[in-house]
Amino acid sequence: MNKHGKVVLTYGTYDLIHIGHIKLLKRAKELGDYLIVAVSTDEFNAIKGKQSYISYEDRKYILESIKYVDLVIPENCWEQKIEDVLKYNVDVVVMGSDWENNPNFEALREYCDVTYLSRTEGISTTKIKTDLGAKKLIKK
Numbered sequence: 001m002n003k004h005g006k007v008v009l010t011y012g013t014y015d016l017i018h019i020g021h022i023k024l025l026k027r028a029k030e031l032g033d034y035l036i037v038a039v040s041t042d043e044f045n046a047i048k049g050k051q052s053y054i055s056y057e058d059r060k061y062i063l064e065s066i067k068y069v070d071l072v073i074p075e076n077c078w079e080q081k082i083e084d085v086l087k088y089n090v091d092v093v094v095m096g097s098d099w100e101n102n103p104n105f106e107a108l109r110e111y112c113d114v115t116y117l118s119r120t121e122g123i124s125t126t127k128i129k130t131d132l133g134a135k136k137l138i139k140k
């Protein structure tokens with residue numbers, strides 16, 4: 001808890017923000033009063049084997065513009081999660097169901113609740129990139 005009430009924390013890359021991200025953030029906020037998003041830095045994305053199209057600074061700016069989001073912090077590594085939970089007095093960590101039972105999140109149950117929410121089907125940053133790439137090929 002913090003002065004705003006129940007604190008929710010979630011992690012992600014949030015590249016090319018889409019409806020799946022927004023629905024996750026909306027439902028995460030509904031679980032508490034204050035939503036913190038730890039957004040992957042470009043360097044951490046490289047560790048995750050991902051390269052985002054939108055820079056960290058711009059992904060942070062976009063997330064800060066979303067009405068469900070109260071604070072955006074950097075996600076620099078896998079290991080920072082316990083520190084984040086303690087530092088921000090987090091009550092619940094929320095992730096999409098593709099992370100269900102992942103040890104990185106299950107380990108947090110000693111410190112806070114952990115909840116997985118269903119992923120929004122039919123949309124992903126990878127699908128957007130693939131579909132746009134394919135369309136470009138067809139146009140030629």
Ligand code: C2G
Nearest residue numbers: 011012013014015020021024095096097119120123
């Ligand atoms: N998500 C969703 N529905 C989708 C796509 C994504 O609910 N169609 C959720 C994911 O489950 C995740 C969040 O939106 O909880 C952000 O997704 P990504 O940006 O793809 O995040 P990811 O690369 O999974 O990074 O330490 C954990 C990682 O940083 C998570």
